[in-house]
Amino acid sequence: MLRVVVLGAAAGGGVPQWNCGCEICRAARHGQPGLASSQCSVAFSADGAHWFLINASPDLRQQLTATVQLHPKRGQLRHTPIAGVILTNVEVDAVAGLLSMREGSSFTIFAHAKVLSILRDNSIFNVLSEKNVKRQPITLDQAFEPALPDGRLSGIEITAFAVPGKGAWYLEGRTHPGGEDGTGDTLGLHIRDKASDKSFCFLAACARVTEELKSRLAGTSLLFFDGTVWRDDEMIAAGLGSKTGQSMGHIAMSGPDGAIESLAGLAIDRKLFLHINNSNPALLAGSQERKRLEQAGWQIPADGMEIVL
Numbered sequence: 001m002l003r004v005v006v007l008g009a010a011a012g013g014g015v016p017q018w019n020c021g022c023e024i025c026r027a028a029r030h031g032q033p034g035l036a037s038s039q040c041s042v043a044f045s046a047d048g049a050h051w052f053l054i055n056a057s058p059d060l061r062q063q064l065t066a067t068v069q070l071h072p073k074r075g076q077l078r079h080t081p082i083a084g085v086i087l088t089n090v091e092v093d094a095v096a097g098l099l100s101m102r103e104g105s106s107f108t109i110f111a112h113a114k115v116l117s118i119l120r121d122n123s124i125f126n127v128l129s130e131k132n133v134k135r136q137p138i139t140l141d142q143a144f145e146p147a148l149p150d151g152r153l154s155g156i157e158i159t160a161f162a163v164p165g166k167g168a169w170y171l172e173g174r175t176h177p178g179g180e181d182g183t184g185d186t187l188g189l190h191i192r193d194k195a196s197d198k199s200f201c202f203l204a205a206c207a208r209v210t211e212e213l214k215s216r217l218a219g220t221s222l223l224f225f226d227g228t229v230w231r232d233d234e235m236i237a238a239g240l241g242s243k244t245g246q247s248m249g250h251i252a253m254s255g256p257d258g259a260i261e262s263l264a265g266l267a268i269d270r271k272l273f274l275h276i277n278n279s280n281p282a283l284l285a286g287s288q289e290r291k292r293l294e295q296a297g298w299q300i301p302a303d304g305m306e307i308v309l
């Protein structure tokens with residue numbers, strides 16, 4: 001059995017974003033609290049007792065408070081069910097939450113060597129002492145089984161693969177501490193429970209769908225996929241900024257090259273969009289965009305939703 005909890009479904013900034021007065025952010029503050037969503041992360045577990053996070057969002061503290069599955073065990077003075085954090089990129093919305101995990105509990109950070117090099121390069125992450133918080137490099141396309149804090153194996157097999165994307169924006173124009181070879185900045189994950197053979201795929205960032213990616217995703221039971229923008233230029237059109245989805249390394253949901261069209265026809269049991277920007281009209285339950293997405297078999301999950309495979 002594989003249990004998966006959506007801790008947050010929003011892109012960087014969340015919904016509502018602190019400094020945003022767009023229609024969706026205003027609605028999330030007033031009248032439609034169901035629209036509110038924290039920044040993207042999911043937790044998964046094979047045994048219900050030990051959990052792994054995919055990415056650590058800036059909202060992690062609030063997400064852990066809201067998620068009973070991740071509370072300390074009753075009767076223990078210091079405890080966390082979190083055995084590890086797998087990082088798929090090094091954007092602020094994927095790593096800032098690590099700083100909220102600095103109170104001495106042991107866990108392991110799994111990430112590509114390039115991502116680990118950036119954490120090492122930023123001395124603020126030294127608050128996570130390597131004595132308690134081990135760093136384990138991920139090798140692309142090589143399945144690994146993370147261990148639990150007591151050394152036993154977790155029963156979960158993880159395979160990370162490179163996805164078309166971009167490096168973190170704060171590194172643009174700077175020298176990457178992990179080298180410039182271009183891979184490792186954006187990962188997709190395939191997570192499999194060894195006992196039941198149930199699995200899911202997770203891609204919070206993806207610039208385009210390639211044939212290789214399609215063949216990886218075909219046949220998966222559950223897919224979490226990049227839903228940052230509905231259309232590539234929506235932030236510009238709404239007056240919210242100058243960036244397109246592509247310039248940030250994100251595919252649009254709609255359009256002939258968008259995620260909905262590109263992934264249509266693949267045998268995937270359940271498809272959920274994650275990492276949804278507050279500019280995306282598909283967040284609004286009654287919108288045309290939401291209807292089209294749902295007609296195509298996609299869903300937008302609420303924070304806290306648990307899926308059991």
Ligand SMILES: [Zn+2]
Binds near residue numbers: 022279
């Ligand atoms: Zn907004």
